[in-house]
Amino acid sequence: MAAERYIGLMSGTSLDGVDGVLADFSDGCIAVTHHATAPFPPDLRAELLALNTPGDNELHRAALAANGLAGVYADVVQQLLAAAGLAPADVQAVGAHGQTVRHRPGEFDTTGYTLQLNHPALLAERIGIDVVADFRSRDVAAGGQGAPLVPAFHRALFGQTDAAVAVLNVGGISNLSLLPPTGDTGEHDVGPVRGFDCGPGNALMDHWCQLHTGQPYDTAGRWAASGTVQPALLARLMDEPFLAKTPPKSTGRDLFNPSWLAARLGDTALAPIDVQATLTELTARACAADVLRHAPQSRALIVCGGGAFNTHLMARLSALLPGIEVLSSADRGLPPQQVEAAAFAWLARAAVQRAPGNLASVTGARGARVLGAIYPA
Structure with a gap:
């Protein structure tokens, strides 16, 4: 051949x-x-x-x-x-x-x-x-x-005959593919493949980390894990209308950018480490909420992109999605990057x-x- x-x-x-x-x-x-x-x-x-x-x-x-x-x-x-x-x-x-x-x-x-x-x-x-x-x-x-254009590929690569799975790509923006089981015929019999952008992925976390530590990203999420999530700030961040918008939807740095973050921080005096913890929680909660809202029957959440290397983010996703296995795409045959x-x-x-x-x-x-x-x- x-x-x-x-x-x-x-x-x-x-x-x-x-x-x-x-x-x-x-x-x-x-x-x-x-x-x-x-x-x-x-x-x-x-x-x-x-x-x-x-x-x-x-x-x-x-x-x-x-x-x-x-x-x-x-x-x-x-x-x-x-x-x-x-x-x-x-x-x-x-x-x-x-x-x-x-x-x-x-x-x-x-x-x-x-x-x-x-x-x-x-x-x-x-x-x-x-x-x-x-x-x-x-x-x-x-x-x-x-956008997103990857769900068709995710279906070919990660789809299962007997179980619904979700694939989460956490790059600068996070996007989700929802893959129903195909059955023995290879055709989806419980609805179509769906997919959409969830909201920020690494973009805001990376910006804040670079600004306050000089590092391009928070390695393994260790800086965020050492901070404390600020409930009032998290509520303001989660109040973004895009997060509750019904799919199809997509976004980018046009929305989730430093100006967006600055407007929600306002004049609040918070320790940078706590802001980082809150930004990581924003990504985790926005993604987990979309899984629970649109595909709670998913057996697994397969994570790819740079976010899969953020140990703290992966732990938060696992905590927010009890009953759903959260794993790296490397565990399904293809490294996240x-x-x-x-x-x-x-x-x-x-x-x-x-x-x-x-x-x-x-x-x-x-x-x-x-x-x-x-x-x-």
């Missing part, structure tokens, strides 16, 4: 760099064979973060940032090819998500938009492999949220095959759509 290889690249809202995977679909299933990662150069990371909010000369700055992002993507692809001993011709396509800097589906003119900085033509030029990019905009054009990149390898393959990549039950689009634009090598 001929090899069928795809590369997936992901740089998420946490802005901690790029993860890439080489995946083999030769037997119809996905097997991740290699993983590579690269941090963003500090100047590029700062610019990508700044471009999440309006500023001067945005078009020029965004274009140059996209060039820089394509350079990091190309480095990760070269790492993967070298590790696997492959030539560019041995890979069918690369799925490159791009860096989301605005996400406003359904707003302004009823269509809205989602914007991922990327330069897929430059990437194709650098690596000599077909590139699939711009995955979200077709779903938005069809009336959907354009590889899941989203693998999803975009899967979505790239779907685009090449002209197969739909979205789920209307998740995004609210008018139907199934082929996602992505192909840039030939």
Whole structure:
């Protein structure tokens, strides 16, 4: 059987760099064979973060940032090819998500938009492999949220025949996939797959940690675990209307950003360590509440993304979800930092095959759509 290889690249809202995977679909299933990662150069990371909010000369700055992002993507692809001993011709396509800097589906003119900085033509030029990019905009054009796009992949990877499971990705923003049991026929007989953004993931925690400790994130959640949750602040944070909104729904740094946090902190004088504890509790409670509200029958909650390495957050999720096993995706065969990149390898393959990549039950689009634009090598 001929090899069928795809590369997936992901740089998420946490802005901690790029993860890439080489995946083999030769037997119809996905097997991740290699993983590579690269941090963003500090100047590029700062610019990508700044471009999440309006500023001067945005078009020029965004274009140059996209060039820089394509350079990091190309480095990760070269790492993967070298590790696997492959030539560019041995890979069918690369799925490159791009860096989301605005996400406003359904707003302004009823269509809205989602914007991922990327330069897929430059990437194709650098690596000599077909590139699939711009995955979200077709779903938005069809009336959907354009996010999350990973539930279809989660169904293929983590779905079970005899049990409902939930998959929680905790990146900068947290999103949830709800997978009913498929039964022996492989078809869901108790409703469709659902999925939506829950609210903040690591974005606010990372911001606060960087601001007060100089560290990019709270390793294992140890700083938060040493603090005390502040009930009044937690109540103000949880009062955000998005958290109670009925799906389909998606969000990003457009909403959950330092200005949002500052407005809720006000002039309150709280110890930074206690604010960190409260922000971690916000993420845990928002995610747990959505599981209990929408899929209390789930047997397991499979956690991926950077949040899966936050031991304190995982413990809080377990405490808030009695009767539901909370575990890392590593316990189901794929390490947390590889899941989203693998999803975009899967979505790239779907685009090449002209197969739909979205789920209307998740995004609210008018139907199934082929996602992505192909840039030939």
